[in-house]
Amino acid sequence: MPRASKGMFVALMLTLWPVWAYAQQQPADPAVIAKGEYLARAGDCIACHTAREGKTFAGGLAMKTPFGTLYTSNITPDPQTGIGTWTSDQFYQMMHNGRFPDGGLVYPAMPFASYTKVTREDSDAIFAYLRTVPPVKQPNKPHELTFPFNNRSLILGWRTLFFKEGEFKPDPSKSDEWNRGAYLVEGLGHCGMCHTAINALGGSSESQAFEGGLIPMQNWYAPSLTSNKEAGLGEWTIEEITDYLRKGVSAKGAVYGPMAEVVYNSLQYLNDDDVRAMAIYLKGLAQGSSPEKAQPPMPSAESSLLLSFGKQIYDRECALCHGANGQGMPPDYPPLAGNQSIQMVSSVNAIRMVLNGGYPPGTAGNPMPYGMPPFAQKLSDDEVAAVVTYIRGAWNNRAGPVSARQANELRSATLN
Amino acid sequence: MHRFLPLVAFLALVALPIGAAQSQTTERAPDTMAARVLACASCHGAEGEGTSDVYFPRLAGKPAGYLYNQLIAFRDGRRKYPPMNYLLEFLPDDYLKKIAEHFASLRPSFPPPAPPTDSKEVLARGESIVKNGDPQHGIPPCSACHGPALGGMEPGVPGLLGLRAAYISGQLGGWRYGTRTAIAPDCMQIVASLLTEDDVKAVAAYLSSRPAPSDPSFAPRGSLPMPLECGSEPR
Structure with a gap:
């Protein structure tokens, strides 16, 4: 009997609390709202909580994961479909501890394992800002997760392994x-x-x-x-x-x-x-680990053939912008000689840049970026492998060769 | 005058090495739109003239408003083609407008029209739809909006010449099946849904067989009385 009545009481509180809390919300100080907007930028909330051509912060963006598709939630102050009835305590609980107001577990695609480090003051500022964005009535889409990942209690296990709650603790020995x-x-x-x-x-x-x-x-x-x-x-x-x-x-x-x-x-x-x-x-x-020069890959007849084939392609397709010696014309045509991104053990990014090209983002500091053309439609797998092998090994670069098979596998990589 | 000579000589001596050193160490990319949009060249040609690939369209000389609408649609995912969606994903409106204006201003020569592979009857059917429409089925002529010379109209109606049949039928097909959409009211969706597959084939065959226009420009804004309301061409 006591257990049942306690349950009733909790249920009643859970039902009524948001209504009461909603009525209690006071408009926040404009300086706090501005700070919250800035911090929401720092947290990149918009990237996930806004769908393509969708309303800002109304969610609905599909996030593909190995476990199924998650849909991001509406974080506008709409009381029915957004977070309009939440309190700043509940918002902090979600940021800090990855739990919804009803105690439910948040999928860790929401980076609460990082946001747990955010101070209460900053969390409150972000919440104050989110209360000022236009409310959008848009119900959240249910997630499409495969068994067994559709069972939210599995998140408990994940949390035990990977989640450590706690605000950021400054290191007094540092500046x-x-x-x-x-x-x-x-x-x-x-x-x-x-x-x-x-x-x-x-x-x-x-x-x-x-x-x-x-x-x-x-x-x-x-x-x-x-x-x-x-x-x-x-x-x-x-x-x-x-x-x-x-x-x-x-x-x-x-x-x-x-x-x-x-x-x-x-x-x-x-x-x-x-x-x-x-x-x-x-x-x-990165201070601790100073780069050790890797051994140049063993020259073999096969790899030297690949290198000379790669050089031909490089001189024809790449040298115009990246320079005959990979020096580039920084910052708009990036240097390739000495470029760490090209010499990593994983060659995935270098191959994909050749296949897909790309534009750096247009920013206030670089509003009209220069783009790299895609070569997927122009170069065969063998050619891509040869030119990436050349770029990874030419000048003073020291990274291993790339195979046509690796190039081929990345042709089907999701583009966006 | 000669009083200043030592000063000039001194300045030249001081300034020269700096200039020389800078040009050696900081060669910069050309500050031009052409250099910025080299990423487009491998599929659309250095001047947007198109390439040998039949699915990649000519961009040059299409009205800037049309090109801008397409760039926005690709960036925001409304028009779907993953390589384009990916390239444009993080480019702001102002820059896309400049890119559109750049390609709209170019007038590279047109490729020779493809030798027609379709029968005279198919080409005649295509010509008839392009010039007269199909009033029985409520289909307006292409030329009503795209202009008698088919060069398009500012700001949002594209020219139809210099494109290959595969591209044209691909786009009309996209509209028929709803995979390509424009700003509502989407007049092209209405027109394309009235076309049969044979109509699409005939229109694509006829348009791609046309020689280069004598005047490769688009019609001025509002100069053509359009039979349908179009979201991308506000009246």
Whole structure:
């Protein structure tokens, strides 16, 4: 009997609470709303919570995962279909602990494992801002997950393995700038979602934080931020890193693939101080591991044939922009000689850039970017393999050869 | 005058090495639209004239409003072709407008028309639909909106010449089956849904057999009385 009445009471509270809470909402201070808008940019909420040609923050974007398709939710203040009845406590609970107001578990496609580091004050500011966006009446689409992943209680297991609740704790031995950068990168920036390897359970292991991995379903390789042989920024100047993060192009290279989205929707809007803080933190991540020069791949008759074939294609198709010696014309035509992105063990990104080409994002700092043409329709698998092998091994680049089969497999990679 | 000579010489001496050093270390990409849109060239030609691939259309000389609408539609996913959707995904409106204006301003020569592979009857049927429509089935002539010379009309109606049959029938098919849509009211969807498959084949065969127009420009805005309301050509 006591258990039943307690249940009734809880149910009643759950039903009535939102109504009461909704009535209690006061309009927030404009400065807080502006701060919340800025932080929502830093968290890149819009990228997932807005569908193509859809209303801003009304959700409905299909996110393909190895476990099925998730549809993002409506986070406009519509009381029926959005989060209009939520309180700032409930919003914080979702950001911080990955739970809906009714206690239900949020799928970890929502990066609450990163957002848990966000302070209560910042969470409240984002919530205050979201209350001011136009409400949109658009019911959330049910997820299409395959068995057994359609069972939400499985998330409990995932959380035990991969979720560690807790706000960001500044490191007193580091500068304020470093700590601000760490807060943004590890928290709202949720960089670890891609730059930490995702395992078969859809989780990213803390011990491998920022060590890179293939992004599931997208077939882009998110390089390690800790190794200077990949995207580790130890060898970059602070200016090169801030250019890269905010303009999308730098003297060392341009953003492409999923990173173009992050710059387009989020990083270009961040202020000088915050981008600089992120750059300082990111550069520091890679300080420990100085790049060891890999051994040049063993020259064999076959690979030297591939290299000379690749050079012919390079001189014909690539040299006009990237230069006969791979020097490029930075920042608009990126250098290929010494480009870390090309020399990673994973050749996925280099192959895909040749197949698909790409434009860096149009940003305030680089409003009219230069584009790389796609070559999928022009070059055969053998030609793609040869030219990528050449680029990875020419000049002082030191990375292994690429096979026609690898090139062929990436022809069917999802484009967007 | 000669009083300034030492100063000039001094400035030249100071400035020259800097200029020389800069040109060595920081060769920049040409600051032109042509260099920026080289990404388009491998499929559409360096001047948007089209390439040998029959599915990739000529862009040059189409009205900027039409090209802009297509760029937006590809970027936002309304018009589906993954390589285009991917390339344009993170480009802002202002830049897409500049790209559209760039290709609209170009006038490269037209390719020689493909030797007709269809029968005279098919071509005649195509010509008849293009010039007179099919009043019995409520089909307006193509020339009513695309102009008597088929060069299109500013801002949103494209020219129809210099395109290959495979591309034209592909687009009309896309409209018939709803995979290509334009801003509502979508007049082309209405027209295309009235066409039979044979009509589509005939129109594509006739249009692709036409020689280059003597005047490769589009008609000025509002100069053609359009029989249908079109979202992409506001009246």
